[in-house]
Amino acid sequence: MTTSRTSVTTDLRVLRPEDWDQWYSNLLRAFGGVPESAEEQELWKSLTEYDRFVGAWDGDVCVGSAGAFTFQVTVPGGASVKAAGVTMVGVAGTHRRRGVLTSMMRRQLDDVRSWGESLAVLTASEPAIYGRFGYGQATQSLSVEIDTVRVRLEVPAGADDVRLRYAVPAEALDVCEAVYARRVPERPGMLARMPGWERVVVLDPESERGGASPLQCVVAERGGDVVGFARFRVKPDWDVTGSHSAVVVEDLEALDAASQGALWRFLFDVDLTSKIVARGRPVEEPWHHMVTDIRRCGLRRRDALYVRLVDVGAALEDRTYQTPVDVVLDVEDAFCPWNSGRWRLTGDAKGAVCRRTEDAADLALSVRELGAAYLGGVPLAGLAAAGRVREIRQGALAEASLAFGSVVEPWLSHGF
Incomplete structure (x- = not known):
């Protein structure tokens, strides 16, 4: 129970399926009130682990939300460790600075301890919030904007032996997920794909494309085996001088240097485009050492x-x-x-x-x-x-x- 400065009492309780719609509506409003597609909402509803999610209620009105997905995160040494993936944290604007967030964080960490999980992890909409609850920034990600007119790629030996083919993203999901699963133990911070989460990576609502094409996929093969994949979009941008369109990279994984090189070379060479835009990439990747001019790759770090x-x-x-x-x-x-x-x-x-x-x-x-x-x-x-x-x-x-x-x-x- 939390008592506010205005003597309003909020009731903190485990989320019930029948309360999900109101609970999620409060969350969306806390993040600006932009509606999501029915497809997106249905996916997040299906992934909700009700016994690991809580809501704060002022009478019959939901005023706070927080959840903790069950994840497995890779740690140094390659082990996969169970971790609580803290998510969907929001407080109604009418109930800010009344201890609602603190009470949810208190309840959540007590719960995580009772579940026998040694780690909690999150991504922060506002980095200043979570330090007081003991969270430290542990990884960074890289955003890039590569000028593919001026920057060339020098691929390693063996790249020409890799065969690329287009595939429907949803239809190639199984083979792509097999590549991803092999990559997970190799890098700390990577999350093993829990059941149902494979649907997130091919979720493709038009509202999230930002004017770009539907999701496209290219699969890399060698000797009949899938050795990598890239999922991307093309965002058109034309003027009187011609095309300035961009390849927007959503996902890329490969099992070896040659496959990495072949996939990035393909993205560099997509017709009628002049740049590659990618966000949330590793701070260090093999392509950094393949490009002819790293200065024209527009590297920018941020917390992850x-x-x-x-x-x-x-x-x-x-x-x-x-x-x-x-x-x-x-x-x-x-x-x-x-x-x-x-x-x-x-x-x-x-x-x-x-x-x-x-x-x-x-x-x-x-x-x-x-x-x-x-x-x-x-x-x-x-x-x-x-x-x-x-x-x-x-x-x-x-x-x-x-x-x-x-x-x-x-x-x-x-x-x-």
Whole structure:
């Protein structure tokens, strides 16, 4: 129960199927009130895990929403760890600054702990919101706008042996998903595709195309095996000088360098286009080293996945470490006090143990910094330079920062 400044009481309860329409309408309004197609709403309704979603109610009116999908996220070392995918968080404008969001976050993290899940993850509509609840920015994504008139691609050997064919996106879904599944263990932050989520990647309502074509798909094959795919649109743009149309990349996965090169070369060469636009791509990809002029690729980073350790000990044991580490962490966690205190982490590339200890601390930090560093993309040393991690034992910071790192830059492979 939450009591507001105006003595209005809200009732926080698990979402019921019969309340979904009103609950979702409140969410849409919180995000601007732009209606979605019936197809989109039906898909999200089918994916809703009612026992993991909550609503805040003022009488019979829904004024707040929050949910947590069941996900499996890849962590350094390649393991797939169960995580709560926090989603659809919104508060009615009439009930802001009354503790509704805090009460939902409190309930949600208590629930996640009771479910035995060590991690909660989310993407933030406003980055400033979630730090106070212990979420740290753990991955970034890349937006690109490549001038394909001036930039050329130098593909690796073997690209000419890859056969490309057009396919109907929905009809090629199974073979594309098989490629995606093989890619998931290779990069921290990637999400295993849970049942039903394969429908999201081929959802193609006209309202979401931004004036571009319906979704198109090209499948890459070698020796009869599917080795990659690209899903994209073409956005027309003509003037008196001719076409300035863009290839809009929605998805691209490949199992090897030659297949990557063949797919990107195809996108570079789509007729009557002069640029490639892609958003939400990994910060580092093979094509970065194939282009002739990286300056004309319009690279821009932004925050992506935020990570929250719900159970510090279990989460730190779930991943491996790229170099041996033996460090005592003094963790501060005001929102989930069961995490606060000193933890001894010992581990290497084969596994790890993390237990409470009375030993003297080597590093002091909050759970937010642990979340940021967890997937290996944010160095503890960088956080220390910003005053967010404090080194107590000399040398502990360098040891832990190197151990927590990842050979491959982490990446959130799809939103939720």
